[in-house]
Structures are given as C-alpha cells and as structure tokens.
Amino acid sequence: MILDPLIGGIAMGCIYSLIALGYNMLIRAMNLLHFAQGEVMMVGALAGVTLVSVLHIPYLAAIPLIMALCAALSLGLDTFAYRPVRRRNVPVINLIIATLGVSILLSNAAILIWGAEPIRYPRIYGSDALLLGPVRIPPQFLAPLVVGGLLMVGLQIFFARSLTGVAMRAAAQDPEAARLMGIDIDRMIRYTFAISGAMGGAAGALLGPIIFASFNMGEVIGIKAFVAATLGGLGSMPGAMVGGILFGVIETFGALFISSGYKDALGYAVMIAILLVAPSGLFGRRARA
C-alpha cells in the first residue's frame, strides 16, 4: 500500500520540520547556522525519558514541560556561549564553529547524565492503528502529525498576528529600521532562541518514542533537518515546513527503492540537485550576506 510509507514519511517529516524551523528562525534573525539545534532536540528526547519513566508524568503533559526546558536551554546557550562570542564582532565562521563546540559539549554532557546506551521510551501507544477511510495511521505517527501540525500552525499565527511575532519578523528583516521603531533587537534575538529551542524540544519529545533516545541522535537527525531546511530555503519559515515534510517523504520512499546503505546519501543528492536548479532552495529569498 503506497499510503503507509507516505504517512510514515510525513510524520517523520513533521519532526524534521520542527527542527528546521529552529534553524531557519536563527538564520533569518541573525544569519546563524546553529549546529547545536540537533543537540537541543536530543536533550528534549532524553529529558522526556526521565519525565515519563522516572517521574511518571503522562506523555502528553510532558511535551510542554520538555519544550519549556529546551527553550530555557537554548536561551542559556545564547546568554553564556554565543552572546560573549558575538559581542567581539567575530567573523560568521567563528560563530558557526562555536555552535559546533556547544554541540560537542551537549552530547558529551548527555553521556554523563543519561549514559551512552540508547534508551527506550516506556510503552506509550497502543497497537491499534487509526483508520481514516483507506488511510491507516500507526499510533506512533499520530502524535508527530497532530502535535507537530498544531505547533506549526500555531507558530504561523504567532508570527502573522501577534505584536511580538511581527516585531520579531521586523527585527530579522531590517534590524536598523526596527531599532528606530523602538524594537529591542536583543530581546527579539532572545525570543528567537527560546522559540527555536522549544521547537527542538518538541521534536525530541515526538521522536524519542519512534527511534530510541540517545546522546548521538542529535547529529544524525539534526543534519537531516538541516538539509530539509536548505531544501525549503535557508531562512524561510514555509520553506522549513515544506522542506521537512518533503525530506521525510523522499527519505522513506528512497529506503524502499534504494539499497539501505545509500538511504542517507539519497536525501543529500536530491538536495544538491535542487540547490543547483534553485540556489536558494524552494522558498528561499537570498540570505543576507
């Protein structure tokens, strides 16, 4: 049945989209490639295990807690690591490597806290699939589709309608003009870090039960999400959402038709091909230099 892998691909894609949104928000706001985004997601997934298995908090109630925790983590990273580097007016590449340093630090700190073995989430879902006419949705894909979808819609409404959301967009588009309008740019950057952290946390909480949670999941998944963000167009919000889902679907169908050893390579090959045709991705505006 062709619909089964499609559903699986879209569900994984929603998770990639959430992480990609985090990447693209930071690129849009400050042209920062935040390589530690995947590790923020990883901390979310592992913290989820602790909340659900050890503290016995219901899974759905744990998701907002994890999002809050990862928002705080992301904000902390900005305050204690990136801001001090940024203040010295270093080249962009220094800032990018600082984010790589943070990702190394986070994944190894996670080994100290949760160990190096992958951890299985407790059984959260029943075994019955949800049937919608001919569409069969396995239970583990329901939460990514529903929660991921709601978060993305919510974020769109936030950026389109709320005063803070509009101010954040303005600050990203033209910091000087926004400053003249009385917008506190620093505060908008802090909000951007917090929201991108929350999105990463949600992705981790949704992904943990599908694959095992482990200290190194951030690297693999984070890079895939990053490719998804590029696919859609770096710095673009709709690009992140469409790119994520597209990447999830390509990856799932690729696994059906291509030998599994080249499964990961396929997504990258598609990405390079798309970049060659449309250098700034599907939805991309030219990123600021």
Place this chain on the structure above:
Amino acid sequence: MGGLARGRRPLLVLALVVLLLAIPWLLPQRYFLRVVDLGLVYAVLALGLQLLVGSAGQLSLGHAAFYGTGAYTSAILARKLGVPVEAAFLAGAVVAALLALTLVPVLRLRGNELAVATLGFGVIVHAVILNEEWLTEGPFGMMKIPPFRLGLLVFDTEFRFYYLGLAVTAATYLAFRRLTRSRFGRALEAIRQSEEAAVTSGINPVRYKSKVFVIAAFTAGLAGGLFAHLNRYLNPNDFTLTESINILVMVVVGGLRSLEGAIVGAMIIIFASEYLRAFKEYRLILFGALLVVFMALGAEGLRGLPAKLAAAARRPAPEPSDG
C-alpha cells in the same frame, strides 16, 4: 608583522629549520612522534582548507571527502594492484582533484548554501566508501597497507615518517606562500571581500573558485595518501563530517588567512585531542568549551592573542563595558 629586524630574519629561519630537523632526535619517544606525524598530515590538510576558506572565503564542510579519496585511492593502488607507493600517492591526489572538478557546478552557490552542499557531498562520498566493499573493504576497513617508499628509502617508523611529513608540509607551505602572494592570491582576496566587486575588476569568480577548490582537493588527497601509509589501516569512519569539521576548526583556531596559523592550529588540535585523554569522559566536554572560548578570539585566532594581551596590559584599567 613588523618588530623583526630584517637582517636577523634569515638566521631565525635557519634556527627554525634546524630545530624542526632535530625534533625526532631531541624527543625520540614513539608516542610523541606518532602524534607529531599525525599533526603533520593534518597540517597539510589544514593548509589546503586555509586556501579555500581563509583566502577565498568559501566555507566547505566536505573536506574529508577529498582526504578520504586520496587515502583510499593510494591504499587500493598500492595494496591491491601493486602500484609503486610513490606513484599511488600521487595518483590519490590526482583522483581527489578530479573529484573536485565534478563539483564545479556547485561552486555557483555561496555562503551557507555552499557549506551545506559540500556537507552533502561529504556524506555521499562517505556512503560510497562504506558501501562499495569490493573496492574499499567496507566497514571493516582496509588493512595491511604498505609503508611509504621512495626509491630505496622506506618510511616505516614514526621516526622516518616524520621527515616525509615534514617535507610534504614544507613543500605545501612554500608553494601556497608563493601562490597567496601572487596575482592569483590577490584575485582570491578580491573574491572573498566581494564577488560583485571582483567581477567588475574583470575577475571571473567561478573560474578562480574552481581552481582553488581543485588545489585544496589535491592537497587533501596528498594528506590522505600520507595518512594511509602512516597508519597502514583505513576505516571509513576516519572520513566523516566530524573529520571535515575538525579540519575547519584547525584553520579557524590558528587564524583565518594565515598559512602558519593552519599548521599551528593543526598541531594544537591534534595534541589537544590526544593529551586531553587524561580527562577521560570530560575530555570532549572540555574540548567543546575550549572551542567556544577560542572562537571569541576572532578572525586572527591564537595568532592575535599576544597583541590582544599586550593591548590589555598597556591599558591601566579595563574600561567599563557598556553592555
């Protein structure tokens, strides 16, 4: 760079050369020499990437692809086909350069997009190395690679390899020094500062970027060959994204645009990752934190540190910051 009297400079260079030649005699511990040898391999790698990232301003996250290509080509030719090692070594660099030529269409991309495209390319090359077992022996890695040989000379110990590594590093350094000070180097400089402005001065950015990309890949191929015949064992995991990032870190730690910085950066990172082992499970946490601190040093990297400290000492009291 002032401060040095012109007349004394040749003497200092001579002293440095003597010191470099004497290192294996002064510090003959095998483990130490092994780390230095590895540092020399990475110095060659970092020099190539310095030209690409530092001089031309093109961010590449796929340098390990060319490093791996050189390493595997040289190893396969020498071990499986019995090609003389010195010929296999050169062939590795040539194949890496040819591979870079296929990537020329990607060079139209800039900045972040170029970085991601090269990252993807690196993942694809790694997948090929991992999966084409008939060629590369796959995930178990390739064993029993012969040592480097040049006519009657065999570089099969840490001590002997040092001189081979030193020669290749020195040759690369001198060639790049000439290159960056030539018309070619000035064109790269112009492209880094502004592609649009470079075009108006009659520079074709894609042509220069392609050339520098191929040169960097050739150099990475040389380093790969060195590594294959130093380590005598290759594993696909030696050529992942982590490795590409490592090389980039060396370039930035030593200071962008400085060739000497690339060599020093390579040594620092190799020594740091070897000798931080004493900190066991805290090693990489410490490494990550150090990386963040290093990056606050700015474009000049460690090279700029003495000047910054001197400036700080000259000022009687730190100015109150406005933030």
